[in-house]
Amino acid sequence: xxxxxxxxxxxxxxxxxxxxxxxxxxxxxxxxxxxxxRIWMTAAVAAIAWVKAQLLLREYLELRRAAPVFRRLxxxxxxxxxxxxxxxxxxxxxx
Amino acid sequence: xxxxxxxxxxxxxxxxxxYFAARWNHPQDFQAGAARLWTLGxxxxxxxxxxxxxxxxxxxxxxxxxxxxASARWLATALAVGLIYPALKxxxxxxxxxxxxxxxxxxxxxxxxxxTINHFVHSSWGLLxxxxxxxxxxxxxxxxxxxxxxxxxxxxxxxxxxxxxxIFSLFYAFA
Numbered sequence: 001x002x003x004x005x006x007x008x009x010x011x012x013x014x015x016x017x018x019x020x021x022x023x024x025x026x027x028x029x030x031x032x033x034x035x036x037x038r039i040w041m042t043a044a045v046a047a048i049a050w051v052k053a054q055l056l057l058r059e060y061l062e063l064r065r066a067a068p069v070f071r072r073l074x075x076x077x078x079x080x081x082x083x084x085x086x087x088x089x090x091x092x093x094x095x
Numbered sequence: 096x097x098x099x100x101x102x103x104x105x106x107x108x109x110x111x112x113x114y115f116a117a118r119w120n121h122p123q124d125f126q127a128g129a130a131r132l133w134t135l136g137x138x139x140x141x142x143x144x145x146x147x148x149x150x151x152x153x154x155x156x157x158x159x160x161x162x163x164x165a166s167a168r169w170l171a172t173a174l175a176v177g178l179i180y181p182a183l184k185x186x187x188x189x190x191x192x193x194x195x196x197x198x199x200x201x202x203x204x205x206x207x208x209x210x211t212i213n214h215f216v217h218s219s220w221g222l223l224x225x226x227x228x229x230x231x232x233x234x235x236x237x238x239x240x241x242x243x244x245x246x247x248x249x250x251x252x253x254x255x256x257x258x259x260x261x262i263f264s265l266f267y268a269f270a
Contacts, residue, residue: 015149049264077104081261
């Protein structure tokens with residue numbers, strides 16, 4: 001049986017990227033809090049969260065090993081919080 | 096294992112629904128909420144989660160390459176790093192107490208405790224699983240051809256890691 005391998009250099013790069021993106025999201029969140037700036041800040045935080053999730057799913061979790069139905073369900077969960085953040089921010093801007 | 100992971104995600108999807116319902120009705124509380132939390136603690140927990148996850152990938156890769164001793168070392172290190180999480184959580188709760196962040200401190204804080212304590216419980220199972228997996232690995236239960244137990248443990252921990260990354264973006268990275 002051919003087994004998918006966790007390439008050490010790839011997973012190490014993913015680890016460093018996850019750490020860097022965490023720092024970046026905190027920095028982005030501190031930029032601005034009002035009006036349209038807040039929307040862009042929220043979009044950036046949501047995008048960073050989604051990218052981090054994709055990195056983790058691909059390089060750590062080996063999601064490609066899962067059956068298609070599980071891949072779709074897990075991808076749906078990974079998109080839930082970023083999408084919710086965007087919708088909430090739009091709702092708060094419209095109030 | 097994927098069924099179990101999906102069930103865990105379903106559980107947290109419900110928790111996230113609680114978060115967004117509360118936020119929809121109390122936007123001011125949530126906009127001001129992140130600044131009340133210990134951001135450094137949140138960053139520290141994130142670093143611990145992704146680092147222990149990375150160490151687990153190394154343990155699984157070593158076991159697949161039939162390097163049992165190396166796999167055991169990576170797994171023991173993953174457990175040691177993972178154990179920093181409860182220590183950080185304890186420090187965070189103490190910090191919160193000093194800031195008056197208890198159950199009476201508003202809807203944001205209540206939802207924050209609701210999600211983070213649930214995540215802490217799930218992570219604790221993962222840490223216990225790592226300890227059990229290490230004992231199994233040392234006893235020769237896993238081989239390069241069949242290390243599904245170790246792989247399942249890693250999948251569970253990475254799933255818990257994914258949940259934390261979402262929690263981080265919902266609470267700590269939203270100043």
